[in-house]
Amino acid sequence: MPFTPTRHWKRLVASCESMGITPPAFEVYSQAIQAVMQANDLPAARVRVTLTSGDGPLGSDRGESLATMTAAAMPLKPWPPTETALVVPWTRNERGALAGIKSTSYADNVRALALAHAQGAGEALFANTRDDLCEGTGTNIFIVAGGRVQTPPLSSGCLAGVTRGLVIEACQAADIPVEEIALPITVLQTCDEAFLSSSTRDVHPLARINERVMPGVSGAVTQRVAQAFRDYVAGRDDP
16 A cells, blocks of 8 residues: 555645646556556555656647656665765755646756765755755755754745655644744754655654764654654554
């Protein structure tokens, strides 16, 4: 069973509506995921569903063809217990046409992640044009300061990560103080703890940001959040 397929589908629909693309019905979406996993004998997989507006002319205009959908899968590899991150010099445009939309425009991510890898980090972190903390290339970012869990708001230009939303809900259910708040990128130099979230990472503690050593798995609040997330997801009935 895919992880929270309904939430992922709803985000896909929201992105399609913003892009003017007809979204697939949930049944078509979920059947495509199941089919590609079964065809490749993948009990645990990373799946990407890609929608396009269909055949069109060269350039930026669209044609009149029907939308297309492709599902691709690859084996799910485990992440290390902690992650390291590098703040890259490029920014997310929180006022851009693709702000908050999960699109195939991955060039910024590719370049940023390549720089992070070249400097020994596993993830790259972006500020936005206001020099506020935004997100990673495939993750959302949370920090802990004064016992409070904080994450950039969607107005920062970050993606509305499905796991991000679940982490917030899990914290609220477990009475862990959590808030969505604009944070200067410099908060990474002073915060007590930090962790990433994504559908393949869940709650992933950060052990280093740039040259700064972080608590990693020993962070007390991060440990609480990780357990709260596991309990919350395990206790949910809706997909």
